[in-house]
Amino acid sequence: MAEYYDPATYPKEWNYLQPGTIIDQYVIERELAHGGFSSVYLARQRDDQIQVAIKEYLPRKLAHRTWNNKVVANDEENLRLFQCGRNLFLEEAKVLATLKHPNIVEVVSFFSANSTVYIVMTYDYGVALDKLIKKKKMKVTLEFLQTVFNALLDGVEMMHQHHFVHLDIKPANILIRPGYNPLLLDFGAVQAFPGGEQKQRSKVISKGFSPVEQCHGETQLIGPWTDLYAVAASIRSCLDAKAPVSAIERIKKDTLVPAVKAHKRKFPDAFLQAIDWAMTIDPANRPQSVQEFRQALQIFNEV
Numbered sequence: 180m181a182e183y184y185d186p187a188t189y190p191k192e193w194n195y196l197q198p199g200t201i202i203d204q205y206v207i208e209r210e211l212a213h214g215g216f217s218s219v220y221l222a223r224q225r226d227d228q229i230q231v232a233i234k235e236y237l238p239r240k241l242a243h244r245t246w247n248n249k250v251v252a253n254d255e256e257n258l259r260l261f262q263c264g265r266n267l268f269l270e271e272a273k274v275l276a277t278l279k280h281p282n283i284v285e286v287v288s289f290f291s292a293n294s295t296v297y298i299v300m301t302y303d304y305g306v307a308l309d310k311l312i313k314k315k316k317m318k319v320t321l322e323f324l325q326t327v328f329n330a331l332l333d334g335v336e337m338m339h340q341h342h343f344v345h346l347d348i349k350p351a352n353i354l355i356r357p358g359y360n361p362l363l364l365d366f367g368a369v370q371a372f373p374g375g376e377q378k379q380r381s382k383v384i385s386k387g388f389s390p391v392e393q394c395h396g397e398t399q400l401i402g403p404w405t406d407l408y409a410v411a412a413s414i415r416s417c418l419d420a421k422a423p424v425s426a427i428e429r430i431k432k433d434t435l436v437p438a439v440k441a442h443k444r445k446f447p448d449a450f451l452q453a454i455d456w457a458m459t460i461d462p463a464n465r466p467q468s469v470q471e472f473r474q475a476l477q478i479f480n481e482v
């Protein structure tokens with residue numbers, strides 16, 4: 180326990196593993212991204228130089244890194260939460276390691292080091308969809324949306340068939356690879372359904388993408404339709420070039436203009452109706468399976 184931890188004087192270079200750091204059988208090259216719960220690094224396997232992405236559990240509200248790279252809880256109070264979170268993070272890795280699909284990020288291994296845990300993934304070259312939208316790098320055509328979301332739904336469907344829901348689908352967690360080939364990332368909120376046990380982690384809620392049953396923590400109402408709301412909201416955000424209004428706001432007063440109205444004549448009606456259907460506030464009134472949603476979008480798997 181580092182009782183002297185003071186965020187004000189904390190050395191910045193301890194926030195991330197420095198380039199050249201050796202960890203397990205990998206050398207860190209650089210930081211790729213960081214969020215509130217983790218950091219993601221580009222690294223290389225020492226024996227064959229193959230590049231990998233490594234995700235490190237580091238919930239910044241609960242813990243910090245010290246001079247020797249060890250991650251320690253900020254104080255006694257946070258120690259138990261940190262340890263719980265660490266176990267769940269490892270669970271995320273184990274679940275992912277069993278889900279192999281071309282549109283789902285591949286976990287190659289996981290290990291403990293520096294008093295925390297690391298997930299090793301295949302490194303994929305691409306740009307997160309939220310960045311593409313923000314930079315308005317490409318024209319949002321029906322063909323683009325079908326290419327991206329048809330493939331994404333394939334991956335989501337496979338997960339659902341294994342009785343897992345992702346619960347954090349959003350453009351920031353969709354990596355667009357060359358050829359508009361999407362990769363679903365970030366299984367930090369993954370849960371088993373039905374009746375996934377209540378997990379002792381802070382609820383993951385992404386404003387605009389998480390539906391009402393998730394915001395209200397009604398775990399018994401969570402299922403494939405919860406992910407479908409998030410997928411539809413992701414498609415919607417491509418159309419609008421911004422995140423949709425949040426589910427919490429929508430319950431108070433639904434200001435979301437239906438896609439059929441907002442994007443009339445720019446896209447086929449059936450396609451827009453399908454988006455609106457999956458973004459219905461009441462989970463019971465949404466498509467209940469990927470297959471139903473796919474049919475409504477009128478995008479079919481090429482066999």
Ligand SMILES: Nc1ncnc2c1ncn2[C@@H]1O[C@H](COP(=O)(O)OP(=O)(O)O)[C@@H](O)[C@H]1O
Nearest residue numbers: 212214217219232300301302303307351364365
């Ligand atoms: N396997 C990977 N290959 C390439 N980039 C990745 C990979 N995994 C994560 N990233 C990058 O790191 C970012 C954060 O990853 P993510 O798993 O979403 O972590 P967080 O829990 O911090 O949101 C992604 O938006 C992406 O840019």
Ligand SMILES: [Mg+2]
Nearest residue numbers: 214351352365
């Ligand atoms: Mg993420």
